[in-house]
Amino acid sequence: METTILEMRGITKTFPGVKALSDVNLDVREGEIHAIVGENGAGKSTLMKVLSGVYPAGSYDGQIIYRGGEVQFKNIRDSEHQNIVIIHQELALVPLLSIAENIFLGNEVAKNGVINWDEARAGARKLLAMVGLKEDPDTLITHIGVGKQQLVEIAKALSKEVKLLILDEPTASLSEKDSTALLELLLEFKKQGITSILISHKLNEIKRVADRVTVIRDGRTIETMDKADISEDRIITSMVGRSLEDRYPDRVPNIGETLFEVKDWSVYHPLHADRQVVKNIALHVNKGEVVGIAGLMGSGRTEFAMSVFGRTYGQKISGQVLMNGKVVDTSTVRRAVDAGLAYATEDRKTYGLNLIDHIKNNVTIANLPGVSRNGVLDDMAEMKVANDYRKATNIRSSSVLQLTGNLSGGNQQKVVLSKWLFSDPEVLILDEPTRGIDVGAKYEIYTIINKLAGEGKGILVISSEMPELLGICDRIYVMNEGRIVGELSGDEASQEKIMRAIVRAEGRTA
Amino acid sequence: MTTETAPTPSEVPTPVSAGPSGRSILQANLRDYGLVVALLAIMVFFQIFTAGTMFKPVNLTNLVLQNSYIIIMALGMLLVIVAGHIDLSVGSVSGFIGAIAAILMVQYHVPAIPAGLLCLVLGAIIGASQGYFIAYVKVPSFIVTLAGMLVFKGLSLAVLGGKSVGPFPTEFQLLSAGFIPDVIGPITLVAPKLDAAGKAIVGSSIVLHSTTMVIGILIVLAMVFSSLRTRARRRSHGYDSEPFPLFVVKTAIIAGLVLYITYLVASYKGLPNVLIVMSILIAFFVFMTKRMTIGRRIYALGGNPKAAQLSGIKTERLTFYVFTIMGALAALAGLIFAARLNTATPKAGQGFELDVIAAVFIGGASALGGVGQVAGAVIGAFILGVMNNGMSILGINIDLQQMIKGVVLLGAVVFDLYNKNKA
Ligand SMILES: Nc1ncnc2c1ncn2[C@@H]1O[C@H](COP(=O)(O)OP(=O)(O)OP(=O)(O)O)[C@@H](O)[C@H]1O
Ligand SMILES: [Mg+2]
Numbered sequence: 015m016e017t018t019i020l021e022m023r024g025i026t027k028t029f030p031g032v033k034a035l036s037d038v039n040l041d042v043r044e045g046e047i048h049a050i051v052g053e054n055g056a057g058k059s060t061l062m063k064v065l066s067g068v069y070p071a072g073s074y075d076g077q078i079i080y081r082g083g084e085v086q087f088k089n090i091r092d093s094e095h096q097n098i099v100i101i102h103q104e105l106a107l108v109p110l111l112s113i114a115e116n117i118f119l120g121n122e123v124a125k126n127g128v129i130n131w132d133e134a135r136a137g138a139r140k141l142l143a144m145v146g147l148k149e150d151p152d153t154l155i156t157h158i159g160v161g162k163q164q165l166v167e168i169a170k171a172l173s174k175e176v177k178l179l180i181l182d183e184p185t186a187s188l189s190e191k192d193s194t195a196l197l198e199l200l201l202e203f204k205k206q207g208i209t210s211i212l213i214s215h216k217l218n219e220i221k222r223v224a225d226r227v228t229v230i231r232d233g234r235t236i237e238t239m240d241k242a243d244i245s246e247d248r249i250i251t252s253m254v255g256r257s258l259e260d261r262y263p264d265r266v267p268n269i270g271e272t273l274f275e276v277k278d279w280s281v282y283h284p285l286h287a288d289r290q291v292v293k294n295i296a297l298h299v300n301k302g303e304v305v306g307i308a309g310l311m312g313s314g315r316t317e318f319a320m321s322v323f324g325r326t327y328g329q330k331i332s333g334q335v336l337m338n339g340k341v342v343d344t345s346t347v348r349r350a351v352d353a354g355l356a357y358a359t360e361d362r363k364t365y366g367l368n369l370i371d372h373i374k375n376n377v378t379i380a381n382l383p384g385v386s387r388n389g390v391l392d393d394m395a396e397m398k399v400a401n402d403y404r405k406a407t408n409i410r411s412s413s414v415l416q417l418t419g420n421l422s423g424g425n426q427q428k429v430v431l432s433k434w435l436f437s438d439p440e441v442l443i444l445d446e447p448t449r450g451i452d453v454g455a456k457y458e459i460y461t462i463i464n465k466l467a468g469e470g471k472g473i474l475v476i477s478s479e480m481p482e483l484l485g486i487c488d489r490i491y492v493m494n495e496g497r498i499v500g501e502l503s504g505d506e507a508s509q510e511k512i513m514r515a516i517v518r519a520e521g522r523t524a
Numbered sequence: 525m526t527t528e529t530a531p532t533p534s535e536v537p538t539p540v541s542a543g544p545s546g547r548s549i550l551q552a553n554l555r556d557y558g559l560v561v562a563l564l565a566i567m568v569f570f571q572i573f574t575a576g577t578m579f580k581p582v583n584l585t586n587l588v589l590q591n592s593y594i595i596i597m598a599l600g601m602l603l604v605i606v607a608g609h610i611d612l613s614v615g616s617v618s619g620f621i622g623a624i625a626a627i628l629m630v631q632y633h634v635p636a637i638p639a640g641l642l643c644l645v646l647g648a649i650i651g652a653s654q655g656y657f658i659a660y661v662k663v664p665s666f667i668v669t670l671a672g673m674l675v676f677k678g679l680s681l682a683v684l685g686g687k688s689v690g691p692f693p694t695e696f697q698l699l700s701a702g703f704i705p706d707v708i709g710p711i712t713l714v715a716p717k718l719d720a721a722g723k724a725i726v727g728s729s730i731v732l733h734s735t736t737m738v739i740g741i742l743i744v745l746a747m748v749f750s751s752l753r754t755r756a757r758r759r760s761h762g763y764d765s766e767p768f769p770l771f772v773v774k775t776a777i778i779a780g781l782v783l784y785i786t787y788l789v790a791s792y793k794g795l796p797n798v799l800i801v802m803s804i805l806i807a808f809f810v811f812m813t814k815r816m817t818i819g820r821r822i823y824a825l826g827g828n829p830k831a832a833q834l835s836g837i838k839t840e841r842l843t844f845y846v847f848t849i850m851g852a853l854a855a856l857a858g859l860i861f862a863a864r865l866n867t868a869t870p871k872a873g874q875g876f877e878l879d880v881i882a883a884v885f886i887g888g889a890s891a892l893g894g895v896g897q898v899a900g901a902v903i904g905a906f907i908l909g910v911m912n913n914g915m916s917i918l919g920i921n922i923d924l925q926q927m928i929k930g931v932v933l934l935g936a937v938v939f940d941l942y943n944k945n946k947a
Contacts, residue, residue, distance in 0.1 A: 326834060347836040357834070365834050368827030370894050379824050380835040382817040389817050394761045433835070 019044040019178060019209050020065075025076035027060055027069060029420065031412040034060040035074070035233045042178075047200055047210045049220040051249055052230035053452040054424025055410030058213045059103055061230070062180050066100040067093040080178075097177035101167045101184060103213075103423050103450070104363060107155045114138035114151035117170045141169040145199055159312060161192030168199065179203065180211045183423065185219060186450045187360075189311040189478055197223050215424070215452050217246040229253055254454040262485035263457060265464040269488065270301030272339065273472040274355075274441040279333030281314075281321040291328060292318045293496040299441060299472035304463060306487035307476045308512045314496035315476045316360060319443050323357035324350045337440065351380065354440030358430050360449060360476070362423075366430040369419035373411060374400035376418050376429050381437040403432035408458055423450045431459065441472040448482060460486050480509050494519040558939075559887065559903045566907060570914030577917050578910075581792035584785065589700060589864065591909035592798040593618065593857035595902055597880040598887075599809045600850035602901040605884050606813075607846045608826040608893025609658065609665035612877050613672030617851065618858030619873025620676040621647050625859055626689040626868030629696060636696035644855050650676070651851015652844065659843035673877070681870045690867025700863035702797040708734040713791075732787075733794030740786025744779045751775055798860060805853075809898045822846060826893030882929070883908055886936040907932070 020042040027035040035057045042048045050058050063069050065078060067087030078085050080096060087093045090100070107116045114134050123134040138151035147165040149158060155166065164184055171179055181200075185193040193216070200210050200223055214220055220227060227244055229236040229252040236252050251257045281292035292314050299305045307315050320327035322335060324347030335344050337353055344350035350357075359365040367376055377400045378385050385396045400414040407428040411421060418429055427450055434442060444463070448456045463473050463486060477483050483490055490507045492500035492515040500515030571578040597614050604611045621643050628639040650672070657668045691697075716729035751771075758765045765771070789795060813819035824832040825839050833839045857876070862868050887904030889896025908929060915925045 324834075324836075346838070347834060348838060351836045359834060364828075365830050368824050368831055368894065370827050370890075371823065375820065375824070379820070379832070379837070382820060386817050391815050391817060391820065393815070394757065394763075397761070397763065437836075 016043045016046075018042070019081060021077075021079040022061070022065065023077040023079070025061065025064055025074060025078075027057075027064055027074040031416070033233060035064070037234065038076075038230065039235050040228055041238070042209060042211060043226070045204060045207050045209055046225040047204055047212055047223050049212045049214065049224035049227045050230060051214070051217070051220065051227060051253055053253055053410075054428070054450075054455055055422040056230045056253075056452075057233040058230055059182055059422060062100055062182055062211065062213065065093070066090055066098055066180060068100075094174055097175055098180070099171040099174050099176040099178070100180040101164075101171060101182065103182040103186070105160075105163055105167060107163055107166060109156040110154060112152045112154055113142070113149060113158075113166055113169075116155055116166060117141060117151075117173055119170075121173060137173070138169070141172050142166075144172055145169045146195060160187045161189060161196075161311065164188060164192070164196065165199075168196075176208060178209045178211070180213075182213045183215065183450055184212070185214060185216060186423075187446075190480075192311070193219065215450060217249055217453065220244070220249070221246060231255060250453055253452065258453065258457065261453070261457065261481075263461045263464055265467070267302065267304075267488050268468070269303045270470060272298050273301045273303075273337065274299040274474075275336040275339075276322060277334040277336070279318065279322065279335075280331070281317060281328035282330040284328050287329060291496050292321060295333070295493075295496075295498055297491055297498060299474050301470045301472060302467050303488050304467050304473045304475065304486055306483035306490040307474065307493050308480060308483050308490055309478075309493035310516065311478060313493045315493050316445055317496075318493070319357055319445055319474075319476060322350070323347065323355055323443065351437060351439070355443065356380075356434040356437050356439035356441070357443040358434040358445060358447060360446035362426050362430050366433075367418045367426060370417065372415045372417050373404065373409065373421075373429055374414040377403050377414075377432045377436055380433050384436065384438070399436060400432075403436060406435075406458075406462065407432050408455055424452055424455060427451055428455065428459075431462075435462065435466075439471070441474065442466060443474045443476070445476045446478065447475065448477070448479070456482075480512060483507075483512075484509065492516060559900060559907075563903050563907050563910065566910050566914070570910065570917070574914060574917045578914060579788065581788045583913070583917075584788050585792050585796060587906075587909055587913050588799050588802070589796055590913065591905055592700075592802050593861045593864075594876065594879050594883060594909065595802055595905045596805060596853050596860070597850075597857045597876065598883045598901040598905045599805055599898060600846075600853035601880045601884045602809070602813075602887070602889060602896050602898055603822055603846045604665070604850050605881075605889045605891070606826045606893060606896045607822050607843060608829065609843070609846070610881065611654075611665065611669045611847065611850050612881075613654065613669040613676060614850065614854040614857075614880055615873040615876035615878075616673045616676035616680070617647060617650055617854040617873070618861060618876060619868075619871070620650075620680045620683070621855040621858035622862035622868040622872045623680045623683045623689070623870070625696075625862050626692065627683060629692055630689050636693055640696070640699075640859055643859055644852055647855020647858070648848050648852040651854070652848040654851070655844040655847025658847060659840040665847075677874070680868075680872070684868060684870050686870055688867045688869040690865075692863060692866055697863050697866055698797060699801075700798055700860050703733075703793045704735060704795045704797065704800065706733050706735045706794055708738065710734060711737075730791050733790040733792075736790040736794040737786060739795065740783060740790070743786075744782050747782070748775055748779060801856075801860075806898065806902055813898050818842070818845075823894055826895075828894070879905075879908055882933045886933055888936075888940060904936075 018041050022038065022040040025035050025038040038057070038061055040061065050061070052058050064074050067089050070088045071086035085096065108119065111119070117138050118134050122129050123137060124130060135151045142149060142151065145165045145168050147162055147169065149162060155163060184196060188196065197219060200212065203210060212220070212224065221244055224244060225241050226238055227249060228238045229249065231253060239248065247257065275298040277296050279292055279295040280290060283289040283291050295318060309315050317327050321331050322344055325331055325345055326347065335342055342353040344353055344355060363369065368379070374396055378396050382391070385392055385399060397414065404411065404414050409425050409428045409432070411425060418426055421429065431447060448459055451459065467473055475483065475487065484507055488504045490502045490504070490512065491498050492502070492512050494516050497519065499519035500512070502511055567578055577583055597618065601611060601614065624646060625639060625643050628634040628642065629636060654668050654672050657663045658665045711732045711734045713730040713732055716724035719725050755765050755771065821832070821837050821842055824835065824837060825842055829839055858873060861872060865872070883905035884896065884901045885891065885904070886907055887897065887900030887902070889901065911929060911932065912925065915928065
C-alpha cells in the first residue's frame, strides 16, 4: 500500500574544494514523516537544497523522481509548483512586514497586481488557525518570537498547498513547549496526508515523530531505519560511526572562591523605556565552576548576558559587576573583554560572524593583539591559532580559509565558540552553545567547557535544553520573566524542580 | 565544477591545514590577475590604435600625473567602501582645499610647506566632522557626504569669489610638475644623431635618468627578495604556496613590468615627485589593509557591523578614523590638482568623486562593504585613467567617453557577480 512519493538517486554535489554529497540515495514514502540525521556538515541541508531547486538541476549529478516522474527543478518556484515546500534552517521572513504580508509574499492574493487585503487577511487568519497561532495577521514579524515565526513559515507553506514539506532544524531555536506544539502539528499534517522531511539534531524528537530515519555521514547515505529500529543509541552509532558511551564527559569539579559576581542588575527594554526586562538579578560564578541559567524562551537570559557584556542590550542599566571581588567596568565590549569576560552569542548570523570572511579571520578578530605585535599581524601565528581551534572544535571545512558563510550551521556555531575561546577569558558566558550542533560535537564542546573549568575559569551557560544543563552544570539558576526564581545545586537539580520553580514564579506574578 | 578534495571521514584525523592548492590559489586570484591583464590589454589596445603614443615615456609620465589625485583619493575611498560607507564629498572637498591653498599662498603669501600642511590638517578636520555625524550621530554616510558635497562646492565658490586664483609659487608647483633630481647624473644610452648643421635631432637620443633607474632596480630587488622570503616562511610553517613555476612566472612578469616602466620613465625626465608620494601611500595602504590590525578591523566592520562591535571593536571610533583619513587624502589630492593646474578654480574637483568611486568598484570592492583590495582600487583607477588618456588621444568625443566608461564600470561589476555565482 505504501507508495514512494520521492526518490533521490545517486545525488552528488560539489562545491569548490568540497564534495558535500557523494552518491546519496533517499526514498520517502507518501504520508510519512521521514527524518534525516547526520553530523554537522554531513550534507543534510545541501541535500534538501538540491531537492527544492535552490541548487538548480545541472549543478549536481543524480536523479530526482517525484510522484512517479523524473523532475528537474531550475529554482524554488519550480518545486513549489509541484507542491514541495522547504523551510530553511535560517528563517526567511521579512522582519518589517506583517504576518499576512509574509505569508503571501510572492504569492499575493491579487487581481491585476492589486492586492485584495481583506481576502489576504481572512486567508492568513485561516492558515494561522490551522497552525494554532493566535496572532493578528497585521502584527509585524519582528514583534513575535522565533517560535511563532516558525509557525508563520509553516502557515506560509500551507498557503501553497503543500504535499511534501521539508523542515530543516525547525526546533533548533524553539522552547520545549513550542517544539512540542510544532511536532504535534506535523503529526496532524500526517493525518491529512502531507509528507514531511524533518532534519533535526534533537534525537528524542525524532524518536517521537519519525516513521523512518535516514542517516547521512560525510556526504553519503549510511542507512535508512524503520520505525521499529529507531532508538537514540542506534542513530548515534550510525551517525558518528562509533557508539557514544556517555552524552556528558565526566569531570571532578574543583571549585574555588568567587570569581565573577553580578549585583542588583536591572535593565530596561531598548525601545520601551518603562518595560523592565531584567529585574534586580544577583548571581555569581566561582573559579572552576560551570553554572547554568535555565528558563523559558523570553525569560531575559540573553538580555541579561548582553547587557552585562558591554551594555550591548537595553537601556537604563544599573547594578554592579565584580571580578575577584573588585568592581569592574563593563560598559563597552572592549572594557568587558579587558575585564576578563567573553560572551558567545546565540545568534551566529547576526551577532557572531562575518559571513563574507573566512574562518581564520573570524577566529582571531576578538583577540587581534594575541596574533600581532605593535599593530602588525603575524599571519603565520594566525594560521596556527585558526588551525588549532579548527581541530579542537572539529570544524568541518576545506581549510581555515573557507568562508564562514559557506559552512554548515553547526560548524558556524563552532567558529563563534573558537573565537571566544581564543580571547582567553576568565569568565566565559555561553548562550545556547550547542544550538544546531550534533551529538558528537556537543560532547567535544562539553569537554572543552570542562577543560576551561579545570583551569580555574568560570563558565556561565545559558541553555534551553534542560538535560544539557543538568548534565554539565555544578549549579543552576532558574530565571523567569527577568528574575532569578530559583537556585539549585547540580546534585539536587532535576527537570521537575526547574519546571516547578518556573511554574511557582508564574503563579506568583499572575 | 571542480572535484578536488573529498570530505575527510571522521575516523581519519583532519590534516593540519590542507592549505589551498595551487589551482585554487589561481582561482582565488583570478580576479586580481584578470584586472592586471585587463589593464595591460587596454594599454596595448591604445598603443596599437594611437600608433604607439600610449607607451611613449612622456605619455606614461603624464598618465601618472593626470591620475595621481584620483588614485590617492581611491585609497581612502577603498577604506570607506570596505567599512560599508560611501563618501560623495571628496571631489568638492579637494576643490575647496585647492581654493584655500591658493588664498593662503597667493593672497597671504604663506610659504608652500606650512600652507600645504595646514591644508592637510584642514582636510582631516573636514573628514573628521563628517565622520562624527556618520559614526556617532548615525546619519547615513550617503546623506552626510551629499550634504558635504554641496556645502564645500559652495564654500569653494565663496572663498574664491567666483574667480580663479593663481599662479602658485614655484616650490609649490614642484609637487605636481617636479621630478626627483638626478644625483648620479644622466647616462647616455644612444648618442643623439646630428643633423647636417651639427645640431642634435630631438628625440633621436636615449638619455637615462640614472637615479630613477637605480631606484627602480632597488625596488624590484626588494620585491623579489620579500616575496621569496614570504614564500620560504610559508613553506617552513608547512603551508602550501603557489607552485614554484607559477611563482617564478608571476614574479618575473611583475619585475619585468616594473623595470620596463622605470626604464620608460627614466628615459623622459625621471621619477615625478608625485609618483614617489603616491607609491609610498599605496605601499602603506596595502600594508595597512593586509597586515595591520586596524585594517583587519575595518574589513570586519564592513562585513558585519554588529558582530564586529560584539567582538570588542570600537566600531564608532573606527568609522570616525576612516573618514578622517579620507578627508586628509582628499586634501592632498586637492593640493596636487591645484599645483598641476597652477591655479585654483571654483570648478576644481567637481565630479572627481565619481571617478574615485568607480575606480574602487572596478577594482572589485563590494557596495555592501567588507570586500575590496587596495591594489584593485589602484588598478581600477589606472584603467579609468588609461581609457581617458587613450580616448582623448584618439579624439573620441567626451559624450562617447562618458558612455564607454559607464559601460566598463557596469561590465566590471557584472563580471564580478558572475564569477561569484559560478563559485
Ligand atoms: N556554498 C557553499 N560553498 C562551499 N561549501 C559549502 C557550501 N554550502 C555548503 N558547503 C559545505 O558542504 C558541506 C555540507 O553542508 P550542509 O550545510 O549540507 O551540512 P548539514 O548537514 O546541514 O550540517 P548542519 O547540521 O551543521 O546544519 C559542509 O562541509 C559545508 O562546508
Ligand atoms: Mg544544515
